[in-house]
Amino acid sequence: MIKQHEKRLVSDVFKDIPAVDEAFVQRMLDEELLTFNQKIIVLDDDPTGVQTVNGISVYTDWSKDSIKQGFLEENSMFFILTNSRGFTASETEKAHADIAAVITEVAAEVDKEFLIISRGDSTLRGHYPLETEVLKKTVEQHSNQVLDGEVIFPFFKEGGRFTIDNIHYVQDEDYLVPAGETEFAKDRTFGYSKSHLGEWVEEKSEGKFKASHTTYISLGSIRALDLVTITNQLMEVKNFNKVVVNAVDYVDVKVVTIALLRAMKLGKHFMYRSAAALTKVMGGVNDKDLLTKEELIKEKSSNGGLIMVGSHVKKTTEQLEELKKCSFIEFIEFDCHLVLEPEKFEEEVNRIINEAEKLISQGQTVAVYTRRERLDLGEGKKEEELKLSVKISDAVTSIVRRLNVRPNFIVAKGGITSSDIGVNGLSVKRATVAGQIKPGIPVWVTGEESKFPGIAYIIFPGNVGAKTTLRETVELLSK
Template sequence: MKTNNRSAAEVFSRIPSPDTSLINEMINKELQSFNRKIIVLDDDPTGVQTVHGVSVYTDWSLESINKGFQEEHSMFFILTNSRGFTAAETTKAHQEIAANIVEAAKKNNREFIIISRGDSTLRGHYPLETEVLKDTVQAMSDTHFDGEILLPFFKEGGRFTIDDIHYVQYDTELIPAGETEFSKDRTFGYTKSHLGEWAEEKSNGKYQAEHMTYISLESLRAMNIESIEQQLMHVENFNKVIVNAVDYADVQIFAIALIRAINKGKHFLFRSAAALTKVMGGISDKSLLTREEMMSADTNHGGLVIIGSHVKKTTEQFGELQKSAAVEFIEFNVHLVLEPDQFEAELNRVVDTTNELILQGKNVAVYTRRERLDLGENRKEEELKLSVKISDAVTSIVKRLEVRPAYIIAKGGITSSDIGTNGLEVKRATVAGQIRPGIPVWTTGSESKFPGLSYVIFPGNVGAKTDLREVVEMLSTK
C-alpha cells in the first residue's frame, strides 16, 4: 500500500514542543541509576555519528571486549562491518561476539545491554543478527530476553518515525522508507514503511504487526512515562516494540521509561540507528569539529578522499566536489577487475599517482568508476566476489601509501570500514566527534599505520549536496 509523501514542515508543526530542560534533567537522573555496560555492535563504521569520546574496537576478541568493560565510560562500540557479510558470516560473528560478551561480563561482574546499531534506512541482516545474539546469550547465561526495541530514528540523517511509519526526508518532503531507493537494495530490500509491518515482513510472519507494542508520539510528548513503562513491562516472547520519534526528546522520554522497566527486571535487545546510543550513553552535545582540532601536526602533505559508495546522494556530492579547485581527481577503472593483469596495472597507476600528489601537497580524490558492474541476470554471486576484489583493491591504496596524508576521508559505509580496519590497521580508535551532523571522525590509535590521524567516515547517504566539497575545502585551507 502506497503512503502519501508528507510535507516535513506541516507534519512537525502539528507536534507539540517538549520541555527539553525538564527532560534533560530527568534522563540524566535516570542514567545515574543505570549501572550497565552498553555494548554497541555497529554493522558499519557510521554508527558513531552521534557520539564523541568513546572507543571503537575493530575486532571482537575476548581481550578487546574485556578492555571495553574495564573502561570508565559506560559505552563502547564494536565495529562488526556485518552489512558487508554473508548470512553465514554474520551468524558466526554474532555467535562469537555474544559468547565473548557473556564471558567478559562474568569476569567483570557487570550487567550489560547490547544495541545492534543498523542502518537508519532499514538495510542490514535483520532479524538474523538480533536472533543470533538472543539465542547465544540465553544459552550461555541466565538472561532471558522479553522483547526487542526497534528505533531507527536518526535526526541528523532526516529519518523520522511518525504514526509507526518510518520516513526519509528529501529536501522539504518526508518519503515513506519503503518507497525510497534504499528499499530497493539488492541484498536487503523490503516493501513496508510501517515498522510493525516491516518487522513482520522481515521475520516472514514470525512476529505479527498487530501483536507488537507501539510507543506513540502522543504518549511521548504527553510524557506519559508510567504508561510507557507499563507497556514495556507487558512485553514478552521477544516481541517487537516500535518507537516513534522525531526528536531526541522523544528518545530521552522513552529511555526514562525503558531504564525503569530494565531496573525492574525486564530484558531487551535493541535494533536501532545512532540516536539511541547517544541518549543511552549519556553523550553530551558537542560543537562540530574545527580544522584546528583535526590537524594534529603541521604537514605540507595533501589529504586523501576515497569515494566508493554509489548511492544517489554520494553521486550528487561527488558532482559538487568535482567543481572544487582544491582537489586532483583520479578515476580507478574497477571494471578492469574482469582482466586481472590490466586490473593490477591500473591499481599500481592509482597508488603511484596518489603517493606523488600527496607528497606534492595536493589533495587527492580517488573514485571508483561510477557505472555499476552488472554481469546480468543470475550472476549475483559472481558480482559479489568481484565487488570484494574491488573493495580489497580500494583498501590497498591506503595500505600502500608511503606518505602520511594530512587527513583521510572515506565515502561510504563498507568502504570506510575496510579502509579503517585493513588499510589503516586500526584496532582501537577514539571518536573525536563530528565534522558535519551525522559525519563522524575517528582519531586513529597508536597501533595504526598513521597514529593520531583524523579519519573522516562519510556515510554514503548522509549530508547536504555541498557537504563533501565544504569538508574537503575546510580541511585543505592552510
C-alpha cells in the first residue's frame, strides 16, 4: 500500500504500468460515441477548463438564450463559464441551482437528453461537494432523471496530475507529490489534507460519503481492458456514491469512458467532477497541433501586447521571474494591497492604465503583475479575504475594460484573473476555443460582441507549465 505522504520518482512509477493497444481502444470508443446522443454541458469554475479542446463554444452567462444556443449547436458539447472558484459558497449555490434549472427546462423544450460535467481544478480546489450536490438536487427536482453516482476524475496529463492506487499526485519535475502535500492543499479557501481520493471525498463531505463506500476503478482493470468488470462496477453504484478513477494517460480516460457510455446505455446516470481530460474524450474532440502566431494574430498592428498576471501560486511567481528576462517587455507592478485604502487604490489603477496605454500604443509589450505577497488578514477571515480578492480582480479587469488602445494580443495568468478579464474586461458573451498555444494553455477567439473582436486571448492557468513556459508563450506571440 502506498502511503499518502510519499513522493515517488516518475520514472519508477511509470515503468511498472502495462502498455495497451491505443488504436484498438480508440476504435472501440469511436463506436460507442456513434450511438451516444446526449448533450454534454461542462460547467467550468474558471476558464482554464477548455485547456484540452478546440472548436468548442464557451458561453459566459447562463441565460436561457445562451443555453438553448448551446443545445442547438452541432457539437455534442459546450461550456458554460461559471467562474465559481471566485464566488462565495452562497453565490455558488445560487448560480448552480439557476443553471441546472435552465438546463432542465431547455432540455425538455428541445427534447434532448443531457449530462453535466462539473469541471474543477486538477489540484482539487473549488466548491466541492457543494456544486455537484446542488446540481444533483436541482436536476432531480426539475426532471425525471435520478443520478446514481458521481465520477471523480481529476487526471490531467498536460498539468502533470495523475491518480495511481487511488492517490492523486501533482508532478514536480522528476517526482510525483501527493496532492495533499502540495501548496494547493494549503489553499486558504479550499484547503484539504487527504491525497487518497476516497478519503478526500470523505473529508470534503464531512463524512457524508465514506471512502469505504467509494467505487475504485483500478489501473489494473483499465490496462487489462477489463471493460466487463468496470461496467459492472458502474452498474452497481447507487445513492450518489462516488466513483474514483485512476489514470496516468489519455488511454485510461478512453477505456473508462467506453465503460461509462455502456453503463449509461443500460440506464445509469452520473454526475461528473473532473479536470479537463474527460471533457475532451467524452466530447469526441480531435487532437490539434499547437497554435502558431500566424493562426492567432491575423490583424497586423504596430501595437504591443498585454500580459496580466494575477495568480499567486508559486509556479506563477517563478514563471513571472523568468518572464522578466525578456528585454522587450515593460513591467508594471500593481500594488494591490492598497485595496485597504480606497483612494490610493483608485490612484494606483489610474496610474497603471495611463502607463500601459502609452507603452502599448508605442509598440511596447506590457506586463502588469499584482504584488506577489498575498493579502493576509489573519485567521478566520477567509470570506473577507475572498471579498477583497474580488475587489482586486475587479480592478485588474478594469485595466483591460478601460483601455483605449487594442493590444496585439492579451495573455491572462491565473484562472480567476482570466475569467474576470474575459467576461468583464473584454465583454465576451460567447467565444470559440481555437486550441492551445502550449500544452494545457487554451486560446479563446473573442466574439463580435466583445471589446476587441477576434483578438487572441490566451488563458494561462496559474498552476500549469514549466518555469519557462510563460516566457516562451510571449516570445512566440512577439517575434
